[in-house]
Amino acid sequence: MKEQQEKYNLPRGWIWVTIGDIAILSSGGTPDRGNRSYFNGDIPWVKSGELNHGIIISTEENITLEALENSSAKIVPSGTLLIALYGSTVGKLAFLGIDAATNQAIAALKTTNSFKSKYLYYYLLHNRERLLQKRVGGAQPNISQKILEVFPIPLSSLQEQDIIVHQIESLFSKLDEAEKGLKKANNSLGIYRLGLLKSAFNGVLTKNWREDLVNDAYQELTDIKIDRKKKYEIENKKDKKIKIDYEFDYKRDDIINSWAVSSLDNLININARIGWRGLTKKEYTHEGALFLSVHSLNYGKNVVFKDVNFISIERYNESPEIKLKENDILLCKDGAGIGKVGIIKKLPDIATVNSSLLVIDSREIFNPDFLYYFFLGPDIQRLVNEKISGSAIPHLFQKDIKKFKLKVPPKLEQDKIVEILESRFTLVDNLEKTVDNVLNEIIVLKHSILKKAFEGRLVNYNSNESVENLLTTIQEEKRLYLENQKKLNYSKPKQKKQMEEKKSLLDILKESSSPISAQELWEKSTSEGDIERFYSEIKEIYHQIDELKTETESLLTIKDENK
Structure with missing residues (x-):
């Protein structure tokens, strides 16, 4: 029944066949990773991650003839279509532009x-989603060679196939050109954003507006320093232990006389969760204090409080320095989201943050929105990029931020800078949305073109060629090709292959010093590209293994019997 639903009425003269009817399918293999010499050869070896809808003319790794002879890898001729069977790239395609071997995930x-x-x-x-629906397996479901072999495809005459392909490529070429221009426009808008932020914080954006301004940032900082010192002395007399916050250095800016220059240390408050204080995910609750992570910074300027965790009020009260309030700025200091920034404009309930976020209070010195845009701007993001490129685990320390020097405009000019930025960013946002909408429409249009093509509605062509006869010809050509390959293999000098030691999945896991991915386990297994057989073996031993989930994949390891 399901197979019938996948099929539809074809034009007169077309017939339904399967991919196995019109193509010769094979999969590759992975030489023993333990033998490093196998990967120092000159035979290109394609991995599924290298398939990206183009033509492959070079590969990340090359294998030796010995590796080829002692594994299930085989040479595939140039011009062959490849499809990924496994992992995050499943369903992706590419043509070989060279003779090459592949791994078994292709x-x-x-x-x-x-x-x-x-x-x-x-x-x-066109049918990638339909293929994905047929995936089988556990943590990382995949398609198999068997699934591909029986996948239905409409067969038209050879000449009509040629016309259909030509029409698709002609239309796609025009759409690709439009897409290229739109992406270039989006890139230009991004550059314009950065340019605006740069001109905001070096004084260019408000240069003309500032001419009649009498406010002076140096004097404002002097007054704030005096007020803070007075407050400290009063509180100190009451035996209240408060932090000394009036010891900050500043000077008049050399270029803009009404601006000052200072480091952020003591000007503002920057706090973070000190470790986790023993807090674990097991302590997350269904109510209590909102517990924010970097995910709340994924929605633009304003911090969003959806899909957040909760912790108990007791845990919330343990860290008063990171209890959130409106106009606090949140900056991600580590992990994949490092450098993301957001501002709290509306606080729905009491809330705090996890250890990946810095909480920044602009205090009386800065307009909070001005400070938000500063952290979004090129100076801080340059610091973030330095951390990303300089370390395997990028991390922004509080000291990195506190010692950062910036130009400080008078408060009134900060307000004006925010007003100009938000006015222009609104325009940029609208343009970006328009571009994104058109880009999405191009994707939809491409799907529509492919749908019409394989329903026989893209071109008007009446063929006198018998498709049944064409299928017979294809089948005969396949038979002759396979026979020829068999003869070639038979005529080759017999190589004495080294016997590979066949190990069970349990043995592979036991010998591994650390958890391994399902893909690595498959590469080392004896399933020979049969993903269904591999998962059948996994099921048999599942009670003996642990599955450890990371953000990107699942890792497998032998259960610790001592636990």
């Missing part, structure tokens, strides 16, 4: 002279 689909390989390419591109 299926090679070789077509004959009587079938257009690009016709198959565009059909699979």
